[in-house]
Amino acid sequence: MGPGDTPPADTAAGERAALVAVARATLDGNWEHDHTVPSRTLYPHQWSWDSAFSAIGWAHLRPERAWAELTSLFDAQWRDGRVPHIVFNPVVADDAYFPGPAFWATTSVAGTPRTATSGLVQPPVHALAAWHAYRRAPSEPARAALGRLYPRLVAQQHYLSEHRDVGGAGLASIVHPWESGLDNSPAWDEPLAAVPTEEAVLRAYRRRDIVHAAAAHRPTDLDYARYVAIVTAYRAAGYRDEQLADRHPFLVECPLFNAAMGAAESALAHIAREIGADPGPHRQRAAAITTALVDRLYDPTTGTFHARDLRTGRLTRARTVLGLTPLILPDLPTAQVEAILVEAGSPRFGLADRMTRPLPSHDRTAVDFEPLRYWRGPSWMNINWLVRYGLLAHGHPRLAAGLGASMIELAATAGCHEYFHPDTGAGLGSPAFSWTAALLLDLLAEM
């Protein structure tokens, strides 16, 4: 049976119950006292945007864990408002993950929490996730938790707009590919190639990821050498953001990161109204970010959004799935919504009312499309969930249903893997991955 076909009611109910059980077992297995690890093997600490997605899943199972998850993450917020992309669990050995806490050395930096963290951030999807989780399971304790989170979410946005607007046009820059969440996306190839380094740098370290996953499915050693070089530069400057343009080797405006920042303001407007605060300023900021995103990152000649490399001033050429994600902005103008639908529906991505496989992470027709390698081709549940969210927000329920059915089919066949082969649907990376389970639960509740 293919995605979109209707099974008999009892089979459908049985399959659904089995899927819910798999997702629940995955999240339960990855729960760690106050947060969910993305994967017990590959990622044994707390990751920022993973926690946001996990919270959405917990809202369906145990809402108190959704709020514990977000609260523990924001407990590690830095004084400047940045929410670190990794919060290290002190009981896990330093060498269980590379780069571990000793490499980041954040605890000696002023304004950081006692807990060791990384010094980078990730796409700010937390306000959107918090609002979504709240709507899935509203209650008085949930509203109280939302109220406590609100000023911290506002501070997170403040950090990005005040410290990271390196281009001066109202968008935030990422200072490392890890901040995008799509670590080795072809979108970073051009800016990354300009980062001076040699593979030999890695001789001083030991990658842990390729102990747990196939090297052919992960970023290359040269990628890692550059990742290390960029962190080293940022760390040497005490993770400060002043004069980044004069000294930092990687500065990029990412469409997803900025779309998340705009969508966060829209979500904050809803949260503000719910808890009795003023939604007005959030609405204004959402509109301003949307306008800046269209001005800076939309290319009318390709009809999609691209990343802008601040070191060259140019848009990077790759047409990746990042280009579709501004759909999560509720105020995105109709012209750009229509353009994204054309791009998504093209053979590059294959969005349709009935589709066999979810969106790949990169243009299927590109010469550098790699179906096995991490963010250079495989399908990922979180990005598909975000695009589907945007399709619903812009009134395209049939496309959202087609995409959702293909996502459920993927997990039903392969399990809660980290990512999936974009043609065969085979599971890749970690076999018990939290955001896949969490977002599957959310989809199942809706469809």
Ligand code: 2M8
């Ligand atoms: C991946 O990134 C980490 C570095 O942050 C890694 O490869 O070690 C990415 O898929 C990222 O988006 C994700 O948050 C993280 C944990 O799942 O893994």
